[in-house]
Every structure is written in structure tokens, then in C-alpha cells.
Amino acid sequence: MVVAARRTPIGTAGRSLSGITVDQLAAPVLAATVQELRESGVGARVSSSDAGLDVADVVLGNCMGPGGNVARVSALSAGLGVSVPGVTVDRQCGSGLAAILQAAQSVRAGDADLVLAGGAESASTAPLRAHRGSGAEPDVVYERAPFTPPEFGDPDMGVAAETLATARGVSRRRQDAYAAASHAKALAARDAGRFEAELVAVGGLHHDERPRSLRASTLARMPAAFVPGGSVTAGNSCPVSDGAAAVGIVTSGARSGVAGLRLVSGAIVGCDPRQPGWGPVPATERVLEAAGLKIGDVAAVEIVEAFAGQVLAVTDALGLDPLGRDADVVCADGGALALGHPWGASGAVVVVRLFSRLVLGGAPAGTLGLACAAVGGGLGVAALFEVVRGPC
Template structure:
């Protein structure tokens, strides 16, 4: 069910000149990530700060020649142990006692929200260099329990509520089923998209496109999960969340461990150093129906495009956190994108979370690192636009529009 009014009538265009009034705009000038491991496997004993520290250190080293001290570390995280993970990770990365750190929780959008907050600090002139991103270690996340009367055994719970009593608060699997039903996304398309994600991730790894962004952890320097999928095998998988449903383990992302970080500086510093980068043109965090949280990227993307005076046809590269194939397809249908057809090279061209994994607090930063590799490291011309977006439990959407400079 596509919103025809938003369907692009032309292939992506390149903006020939930088936009006016962006002299102090925030620019991403370095981006790194860890390999992503399935929870309980590759990084099963590696805590979130030990995942985050190597990428923070690598990003800081990438921009050390600027001679600008890191002003802050902003790190997204959902299920960690608390204690201001960003501060712990900054110290573990060797940035020094003077670098503070702040931890952000917008659930699956945390990593991207952290980058937007870093951009705001840079745009305001308060800081000249902020390292931002996210980290998640589902493998080592502490178990939580409801407090009980004295003498009674505490009762564990799976997750914190995303909404208060009286509002819908579905788990993400059933929410993906509801969105697929509401937007008419078939099981066949979901399975086809999952196969595409894995195939493209395998091809990107074979071509070395991930190697240039990955910082090894514990001797591992490659993502654990991508594999060849057969249509017949996917078709045999049962519904994972709702009887007779369409969302399965095969077209859903796995619970994962990983981290990603970027360096954000003002445009004046980037230009003086002659560095290529991704200038942040617009960012948005919006709310939507908490019963259909996967819909959040649609209003978020529409808002950032409107603020930037751009259309979806102007965007050359789109990275969306692939929590579920159903959710990706519902969003891309509404935005006028066809990742299984005409927009195969635009949307998650090297695969996404379905193949790589979904470390919740980090995934929003992972998609920015992917944009950086695709557009900046890949040599896209100045003016090329890239879009990053994520859906968030509880009914939120996060999006950011970037321009190659």
C-alpha cells in the first residue's frame, strides 16, 4: 500500500552546491563500528563499555590531527548496567578525565538520537568536537526484577514498559505483525527482503566494504551473522509471534551486541582541514501511535525532508534500521521507495540489521557509519544526500538527513 503522492518520478539527484546558511553546521568526519555479534555468541562476555571503548578510541584517533580536544562523548544505550556508560567508555578509551560523557536512551533510536544531540552541541557553538554513537551488550545486560514485599522473591520482567498503563505497549514482534497487516505487507515480500539483506551483506563483506569501517574486538573483525538464505528454507519457518502470522525468525533481526561511533565537528573546522564528511542538514525525533511503533520513520523522514527543502527523489542513499522486514517494507512503501525493485541500490545497499544484527542502542549509529562508508569513503560527489532512520518502541521515529561535503 504505497502513498502515491510521495512516489519519486525520477532517479536520485545530486545537489550541485552546498546549501546556504550552514557555515557552522555539524559535520560527521569519521565513523567506525565494531563487528556485530549475535547475543550469547561472539561477544557473550564483552560488556557494553568494552564494545564502545575501541570505536571511541578509533574515531578520536581518526581526527586527532585536527588538534581539537574531544568536548564530550554522547552514547546511546538501552539495557546496560547504568553508571553513565558514556563516561565509563570514554575513560576506557583513554580520552582523559576531562571528557565528561552522557548516556541517551531512546531505545532502538538511541545511537542516532545521540548523534543528533552531538550535532546540536556543535551547531550551538558550545563544542568543536563531539564523539557520539551507541553501544549494546544484550549478552551481559543485567537482569531486572519487580520489587516485592520483604521476604518474597523478586519477579523478573523481560523489559521496561514503553508506555504507561492505558496505552498500547506491544512487544516488537507483534507490533511488526500489526504493521504488516495494516499496510498489506505480504510474507513473500518480507522473505524476499530478508534474502536480499543477507545477500548484499555477504557481497559487501567479500568486497571489503565493511573492513574500512570495522574496529576489531577480541580478535574478531567480521560480522558474525550474514549467511546465504534459500527461499524454500525461509518459507518453511513458522510465524514467530502471532499464530498464522507473517513475521518469522528468518525475516526478523536477531538480538545482538555491538557499538558504533562518529566524530562531529563544525563545518568551519572541516573546511579548514579539507576533510570530506557528511553535513547534518536536518534531524527529527517524532512520536506516533505506540500500537504501531514501526511506523515512526515515516513522519520523521517527512519532517527532515521538509525542513531541508528536499524530496525523497533527491536522496541517493537510505539506511534504515532493519528491525523487521515487515517494518522496513511498510515504511519504504509509504515513502515511495521500492528496495525490491527500482531502489535496490538506494536502500540498505550493503544489507542491514536483518543480516548484520540489531544491537539496539547502537543500531542508529551503525546506519550513520554505513552512510559514511557508502558516500564519503565511497567517493560520492559533494551535494549527494543520505538519509538515516530508525523506528523506536513506544511509538517514536528518528531520522537525519546528511549531505556530502
């Protein structure tokens, strides 16, 4: 049961959060989540001492950090105490959501009453990686580790998004329209204060850095970013970003009547590595099948918006119309296209957004929300949640 959810503002890499390391992004979010749990009264139910909450573990997603155990460093920096361990999960862009599923499994199994889970990424401070040279040969710096063996193609995500958009017939016009809509939704949500309750200011940044007003004419003039003559551009793609997000997961018995999101079902699946953006489709189908539900039963969908073409390919396949009848269902306050995509954190950001939309937004008990993400290498991650209110 998710009963608390917080995130940092998301900063564009190299800008406002560029000097803050990944653990320094995660620590204040973890601390704020613990404080939210205390204030809600949940802490009194799981505490075994006057010192406060008994956090059994911290599970954080991270992709490009410094190595070691980012979760452990972050937990100590957050003041959680030396008895709280920490484990770092790497499922690339699905890491934050995978971390939440892993934490929920621990709670559901009865191994813990309270686990903090989420993700963090500082693209700005991520270290350079290099293959060590030998003798007279220099070290060779490389941008990323392989997503797959070479025989599976191992495409960069931008190229893969182009391949998927072409295969699924997603036009440039629709991609640009979706990107513009994401920014417009995010600006409207920010102006209306719908992000405020979930945000933890860090590094002097109080609001998401990227959302802006986009004109269709401006987007139409942007050149292809990854494939000559293609439809995927910088305008309809997410930016590289910095940020962190975390949630507090407790047993149903420990929630003390506090409203939250109950995990109904979760899934992590594989798909064709040449079209990794397709992953949310089989993952979503699996969680819906496990729950005996259809996509039309879901009131809120939060998908990591890596590329507009990828989102539209997925929503088309699932029978959703985010540019029409389902505009208030799919990323109703904008997504990663407008807010930014801190890789290891984004899967947790979408759960924070579901929590704000449904729990803080007053959705009635039983309302369903879906979080999902595509992952480099050909993976999909999805989680289905249900709003719970009232006594246990």
C-alpha cells in the same frame, strides 16, 4: 559535520562478543575514531595542546546496560582523559541516532568543536531487572521496562511488527524476499571489502557474525514467531546482538577540508504506540520538508532493519522500492536483518554505513543520505546528511 565513523563487527548475542561488557565494546570504537581524526588532520585544528584532540563530550546511546553513565565509563576506558565528561541517551532502538543528533546540536550551537557520538549495546551481558519483593514475596524478574502505559497497548516489537505488516498489506512473500536480499547484499559487501574501513576488531571478532546465504524455500518453511498464523518469522526479523558504533562530529570550520557528512536536518517524532514501526515515516517527512526536498532527491537510505515487514511498510509509504528500482538506495550493503541489531548502537551503525557508502565511496559533494529508525513506544528518528568535500 561527521568526519570520522567506526563500528565494531556485530555479534549475535551469546556468541563471539558474549563476554564483553557494553563499555568494553564502546571504548575501542571511541579510541579508533579519535585516531582516525588525528590521522585525517582534523585533530590539529581543534587541539589546544600537544596532548592531542580536545574532545568536548562523548554522547552514547544505550538501552539495556548496567545503569550509571556508560558514556563516561567508555570515555575513560578509551583513554580520552578525565576532563571529557560523557552522557548516556536512551531512546531505545533510536538511541544511537538520537545521540548523534544531540551531539550535532551542541556543535552547531557553538558549545563544542568536537564531540564523539554513537551507541553501544551488549545484550549478552545486560543485567537482569527485577521488581523488588516485600516480606515473603520474592523479587519478580522482568524482560523489559514498559514502552507505554498499559492503556496504549505496550506491544512487544515483534507483535507490533505483525500489526503494522498486516495494516499496510505487506505479504509474507515480500518480507522473506527482503530478508534474503539483505543477507545477500551483506555477504557481497563483506566479500568485496566494503566494511573493512569502518570496522574495529574486538574480542577476536573481525567480521559481522550473522550474514549467511538464505534460500527462499528455507524462509518459507519458518513458522510465525510472534502471532499464530502471522507473517513475521525468525527468518525475516533481526537477531538480538552485541556491538558499538561512533562518529566524530566537528564544526565546519574545524574540519580542515576533510570530506564528511553535513547534517542538513534531523527529527525525532511520536506516532501511534501500537504501531511503533511507522515512526520513520513522519520523521523522514519532517526532515525532508525542513530541507525543501523529496525522497527522490536522496541517493542513499539506511534504515534500521528490525523487521522486514516494518521496513517494507515504511518504504512503501515513502515511495521507495527496495526490492526493485531502489535496491541500491535502501541498505545497499544489507542492514540489521543480516548484520544484527545491537539496540542502542543500531542508530549509529546506520550513520557509519552512510559515511562509508557516500564519503569513503567517493560520492560527489552535495549527495544526500538519510538515516532513520523506529523506536518502541511509538517514536521515529531521522537525519538527513549531505556530502561535503574540498576546502571550508
